[in-house]
Amino acid sequence: MIRLFCKRKFTIKTNIVGTFSTCFPDIDIDYYCDVKNLSEIKRNIQDRKGIGDINKVLEIYSLYKDTQIDNLSHSSIKETLYKELAKLPNKTHPTVKEYIETPQVVHDINRKKDFGAHKPLEFSEITQLLNLMRTDKLGYTCGNKSYYYLGELAELEEALIKYTVFSLSKRKFQLVSVPDILSSNVLQSCGMTINSDRTQIYSLDPVHHGPDLYLSGTAEMSLAGLLTDSIHSKKDLPLKLAAVSRCYRAETSNLVDERGTYRVHQFTKVEMFIVTKPENSDEMLEYLRKTQEELFTPLDFHMKVLDMPPHELGAPAYRKYDIEAWMPGRNNYGEISSCSNCTDYQSRRLNIKYIDDNKLKYVHTLNGTACAIPRMLIALLETHQDSKGKINIPPVLQPFIGGKKCIVKNSTVPKLKLMKLKK
Structure with a gap:
């Protein structure tokens, strides 16, 4: 059995005329944005010679958690955060x-x-x-x-x-x-x-x-x-x-x-x-x-x-x-x-x-x-x-x-x- 569903959507503007609707991916923030995992993630990026900047992710995440910013800025920061998270590689088998x-x-x-x-x-x-x-x-x-x-x-x-x-x-x-x-x-x-x-x-x-x-x-x-x-x-x-x-x-x-x-x-x-x-x-x-x-x-x-x-x-x-x-x-x-x-x-x-x-x-x-x-x-x-x-x-x-x-x-x-x- 396969059932189809779609999560809550949001609309963002692109450089192309018009807009498109998409979903934020459910990337594991609990792992990637926990400072306890910082050294492990850094080593993983280095060993895999991949792209991605975990320091930048944590910096943006800190702004994202700021409850003082307005909704529009919060949405923009969230979009930036997920773009940076998406660049990080998967974990590596021990x-x-x-x-x-x-x-x-x-x-x-x-x-x-x-x-x-x-x-x-x-x-x-x-x-x-x-x-x-x-x-x-x-x-x-x-x-x-x-x-x-x-x-x-x-x-x-x-x-x-x-x-x-x-x-x-x-x-x-x-x-x-x-x-x-x-x-x-x-x-x-x-x-x-x-x-x-x-x-x-x-x-x-x-x-x-x-x-x-x-x-x-x-x-x-x-x-x-x-x-x-x-x-x-x-x-x-x-x-x-x-x-x-x-x-x-x-x-x-x-x-x-x-x-x-x-x-x-x-x-x-x-x-x-x-x-x-x-x-x-x-x-x-x-x-x-x-x-x-x-x-x-x-x-x-x-x-x-x-x-x-x-x-x-x-x-x-x-x-x-x-x-x-x-x-x-x-x-x-x-x-x-x-x-x-x-x-x-x-x-x-x-x-x-x-x-x-x-x-x-x-x-x-x-x-x-x-x-x-x-x-x-x-x-x-x-x-x-x-x-x-x-x-x-x-x-x-x-x-x-x-x-x-x-x-x-x-x-x-x-x-x-x-x-x-x-x-």
């Missing part, structure tokens, strides 16, 4: 605090493939030889850091999605089709930074498309937004959702290790999202990690599972696991997934609750990558290439790609040649 800056290896999965005398090729070299991808001279379409998958590589992308969705459905995840355009309230409530130098979020042109529209970076935000202002029955938790969506990232990188399609501006991803009772969120994080391991292990590439240190945690995360796959052509590990426990960081901002003994309490939210296509394809092609110039398809994926056992050179889509046109 175990993770001790990691300093080094990820802890939980365990390895699968062995590295022995290529013998054959030197493994990089993903970009493989796709060029087999005519499976185009990444250059895309100016007339999608520009830099984009790609076209061709022939059987496009089929393998679809096979990965089908395999992942099929596997998640067996684990009782409910599939949701989500929007890729969201408002700032949803993005910021999920912990994303917008309209700043550090943002990864694409904003739509406010003149032509509206003043508050952004492209989603992950389905996690759409799934969280779906549950805004909802009340859940305790017996129905955990609620497990999954979505296939396009993800848009404005981030770029000049690092050699992130060359090619390792970091791109748009890609397809299958995302998991879980809503649970607070006392079960640690257990559900382990469940998400185990689910990822069970999805990836049959794909037969080498991986290591990492428990990430504080500075690798995004603002909403209390604890995060990463899985890195060995990419033999690149001779390096690359992150292919992560899963995070966000505790009540998002639920307080989006007002997602459950009923426990006739009391309303905030749920805990968790998210995890089930399949991020570009990096998954890099790991698959580089691991399963052979010296004869073909790619062996793992048996677990074969039913989802028409029973094909290997990928060979693509001859159905001709190589594209660019021609200069004379005036």
Whole structure:
């Protein structure tokens, strides 16, 4: 059972013509504005290399408690207070605090493939030889850091999605089709930074498309937004959702290790999202990690599972696991997934609750990558290439790609040649 409700609203003026109605998030003032917690919060911000100024928060909070100020000033101070509170990161799991800056290896999965005398090729070299991808001279379409998958590589992308969705459905995840355009309230409530130098979020042109529209970076935000202002029955938790969506990232990188399609501006991803009772969120994080391991292990590439240190945690995360796959052509590990426990960081901002003994309490939210296509394809092609110039398809994926056992050179889509046109 899910019931919808909305808390008391207030109206604030914006720089845009008109007004909009919103709700103050129920951020834990009792914790953040208690001077007894000052040193702990300061250390947490420092360790996580995050933004936020707890001294400024306490300063504004002192003004907010002043009963002598008029109502208009009080409302303005309250708005400023909550803007500063929203910048502070979530708490950090006690175990993770001790990691300093080094990820802890939980365990390895699968062995590295022995290529013998054959030197493994990089993903970009493989796709060029087999005519499976185009990444250059895309100016007339999608520009830099984009790609076209061709022939059987496009089929393998679809096979990965089908395999992942099929596997998640067996684990009782409910599939949701989500929007890729969201408002700032949803993005910021999920912990994303917008309209700043550090943002990864694409904003739509406010003149032509509206003043508050952004492209989603992950389905996690759409799934969280779906549950805004909802009340859940305790017996129905955990609620497990999954979505296939396009993800848009404005981030770029000049690092050699992130060359090619390792970091791109748009890609397809299958995302998991879980809503649970607070006392079960640690257990559900382990469940998400185990689910990822069970999805990836049959794909037969080498991986290591990492428990990430504080500075690798995004603002909403209390604890995060990463899985890195060995990419033999690149001779390096690359992150292919992560899963995070966000505790009540998002639920307080989006007002997602459950009923426990006739009391309303905030749920805990968790998210995890089930399949991020570009990096998954890099790991698959580089691991399963052979010296004869073909790619062996793992048996677990074969039913989802028409029973094909290997990928060979693509001859159905001709190589594209660019021609200069004379005036």
